[in-house]
Amino acid sequence: MDFYRVLGLGPKLQLNSVELQQLFYGRSRELHPDRFARAEPSVRAAALEESSLLNDAYRTLKDPVSRAEYFLKHRGFDIGEQGTKDVPPELLEEVFELNMALEELKSGDESARPQLATARDHFAALLAQSDDELTNLFAAHDASPAEAVLRQIRGVLNRRRYILNLLRDVNGYLSN
Amino acid sequence: MAYSDKVVDHYNNPRNVGSMDKNDPHVGTGMVGAPECGDVMKLQIKVDPATGIIEDAKFKTFGCGSAIASSSLATEWLKGKTVDQAMEIKNTEIVNELALPPVKVHCSVLAEDAIKAAINDYKKKAVPAEVNA
């Protein structure tokens, strides 16, 4: 996991954003091109590469969701994999029903609007809930790393995608 | 992205859009989703219990054009097949028929998953209660 290595971090899912930023600044200074102005071309090139890796690493790791996706990918998990196994069927049902309501609204049936507003609140709550779940699962993983916890995390990440997608669509319709 | 003529045709005139009563014991319902895009697909089959032949199929897909075309095509193929034959339908056949580009392969996988889910749901219902116990 290069992103962790370049920042000098161990394989933890819980990262403190202030500390992460400090690490990033520190490493950025060490890898600053000015310090390599007189170095061998190969050394300079290596530092440049390391510093672009560092930037990618920071951008990815500072967001808990993209951090978890990166982490899982390097543990051999597919994210956004096909199939419903990780997503509760009730959520799919709900997503489906909501899409039906959206379609009615699109076709000019305004009676679906209140249902959508309720649904939006519900899905916003689900999103907040999944963020909390992630926080807890991160802590559980760091306390004792286990495949089962990572699988649960993937489940939450997959669920989150449906929720986000829907919220975007619903908000789009409600705002016009 | 350019869709093939067949995709456009299914997209503009989707076959068998609709739904059936999912509590009907002869109806199997498959509800699947693709987390990468958030698309969802519902596919249902109605089986003649005497012959095991699928007499009707319906779908409703909220997703991209390829997913709609894949599920529309799937319902066409399902009708008249036995449940076992239907189980054999592969997403690659859908890819070939619709000339889907590689980035759209997952949309056809969604259709295959939906077929399998519908059949499994039907089979679960068809199992007599004693055998279930």
Ligand code: FES
């Ligand atoms: S892009 Fe999601 S099913 Fe086609």
